[in-house]
Amino acid sequence: MSDTADQTVVVPESGAGRSDMIVLEGVEKIYPGSTQPAVSQLDLAIAQGDIVMLIGPSGCGKTTTLKMINRLIEPTAGRILLDGKDVTHVNGDQLRRQIGYVIQQGGLFPHFSIADNIGVVPKMLGWDKQRIKERADELLHLVGLEPSTFRDRYPRQLSGGQQQRIGVARALAADPPVMLMDEPFGAIDPITRDRLQDEFLEIQRTVGKTIAFVTHDLQEAVKLGDKIAVFATGRLEQYADPDTILTRPANDFVSDFVGGGAAVRRLSLVELAHLELHPIETDEKAADSRNGVAVAEVDGSGKPVSWRHLPGADAAGTPLVTVPISGSVYDAVDVMLDGSASLVAVVDDEGRAQGVLHWNDLVGGLRTRKGDA
Numbered sequence: 001m002s003d004t005a006d007q008t009v010v011v012p013e014s015g016a017g018r019s020d021m022i023v024l025e026g027v028e029k030i031y032p033g034s035t036q037p038a039v040s041q042l043d044l045a046i047a048q049g050d051i052v053m054l055i056g057p058s059g060c061g062k063t064t065t066l067k068m069i070n071r072l073i074e075p076t077a078g079r080i081l082l083d084g085k086d087v088t089h090v091n092g093d094q095l096r097r098q099i100g101y102v103i104q105q106g107g108l109f110p111h112f113s114i115a116d117n118i119g120v121v122p123k124m125l126g127w128d129k130q131r132i133k134e135r136a137d138e139l140l141h142l143v144g145l146e147p148s149t150f151r152d153r154y155p156r157q158l159s160g161g162q163q164q165r166i167g168v169a170r171a172l173a174a175d176p177p178v179m180l181m182d183e184p185f186g187a188i189d190p191i192t193r194d195r196l197q198d199e200f201l202e203i204q205r206t207v208g209k210t211i212a213f214v215t216h217d218l219q220e221a222v223k224l225g226d227k228i229a230v231f232a233t234g235r236l237e238q239y240a241d242p243d244t245i246l247t248r249p250a251n252d253f254v255s256d257f258v259g260g261g262a263a264v265r266r267l268s269l270v271e272l273a274h275l276e277l278h279p280i281e282t283d284e285k286a287a288d289s290r291n292g293v294a295v296a297e298v299d300g301s302g303k304p305v306s307w308r309h310l311p312g313a314d315a316a317g318t319p320l321v322t323v324p325i326s327g328s329v330y331d332a333v334d335v336m337l338d339g340s341a342s343l344v345a346v347v348d349d350e351g352r353a354q355g356v357l358h359w360n361d362l363v364g365g366l367r368t369r370k371g372d373a
């Protein structure tokens with residue numbers, strides 16, 4: 001293609017010992033009757049275990065790209081390799097059994113029970129009934145839905161968020177190495193979406209799939225992506241990790257697309273577990289001998305419920321809000337703004353206090369990271 005000279009296509013370096021699981025080489029799609037390619041000369045390599053977010057304006061070719069990977073759409077030119085094997089011309093039906101696919105609103109079969117929806121691919125693969133049933137229950141557990149409550153229901157008896165969880169479970173059923181996700185959380189309200197994203201990351205920690213994920217939402221791309229591929233009409237403008245996309249956009253298009261607010265978006269890349277937190281004390285007696293330490297009142301299970309003492313502030317007038325240490329600074333800011341609190345208690349998985357983050361720390365914390373970069 002003549003216009004590719006200035007096209008920045010950065011093939012990511014694979015981590016040590018990791019190979020590229022999905023490789024697109026010179027892939028192109030020209031729809032019948034169209035003169036312009038919907039996707040043009042696309043080179044993209046996705047390393048094993050990575051989540052790559054495909055983002056860009058409406059009509060730029062994200063869904064076309066995704067569907068070429070599982071050959072729901074046939075490329076007009078180029079090669080697609082899965083785990084090193086050229087799959088450009090293998091049987092499409094067989095290929096799709098090895099690739100999980102999740103679409104908006106789950107795409108569940110309305111007349112199939114939840115267990116049967118999850119079991120669609122295993123059934124096609126000839127698994128026996130008992131194995132399919134056990135797998136459905138295992139996956140319901142994994143996506144946080146109680147099997148005895150949900151396995152015999154029908155999709156219409158589930159909320160949008162629950163249907164989306166089933167969509168993920170169904171895609172994982174035959175344990176495919178690769179998952180394609182087309183705006184899976186697009187039709188979900190923001191609070192549920194946030195929770196589904198957290199659960200999705202948690203599941204990914206367990207299953208370690210290689211994932212191509214289409215989204216419209218830059219915040220979602222930054223939160224979930226190991227890498228982000230930014231598309232303009234039919235072509236890839238930048239392919240890099242979220243921090244690079246936000247801080248070093250490759251060109252004006254990416255810069256305009258990212259827009260303002262990059263500093264706020266970067267907050268979701270700073271993990272609370274990596275910050276030095278202020279100490280918190282929950283034992284009043286121990287705290288008596290230590291000045292300058294926040295002291296929280298705890299309930300019977302050791303979870304902080306209110307402030308007893310705050311250095312330099314009125315403990316009685318300050319609400320105690322908490323954020324899990326697995327979260328990001330973005331989550332901490334969200335909790336503080338939501339609770340009108342100038343500080344937040346960071347808690348572990350059991351809800352026990354680990355430390356305190358102050359509103360005033362935020363600027364300092366980010367400055368440190370910027371200095372590192």
Ligand SMILES: Nc1ncnc2c1ncn2[C@@H]1O[C@H](COP(=O)(O)OP(=O)(O)OP(=O)(O)O)[C@@H](O)[C@H]1O
Pocket residue numbers: 031032034038056057058059060061062063064065
């Ligand atoms: N079946 C089709 N026949 C002809 N043109 C198509 C077909 N499907 C998509 N297109 C065109 O190809 C281009 C890319 O579409 P695609 O759906 O891949 O974009 P997208 O980035 O996923 O868009 P959106 O964000 O709006 O979902 C668009 O111009 C679209 O009109």
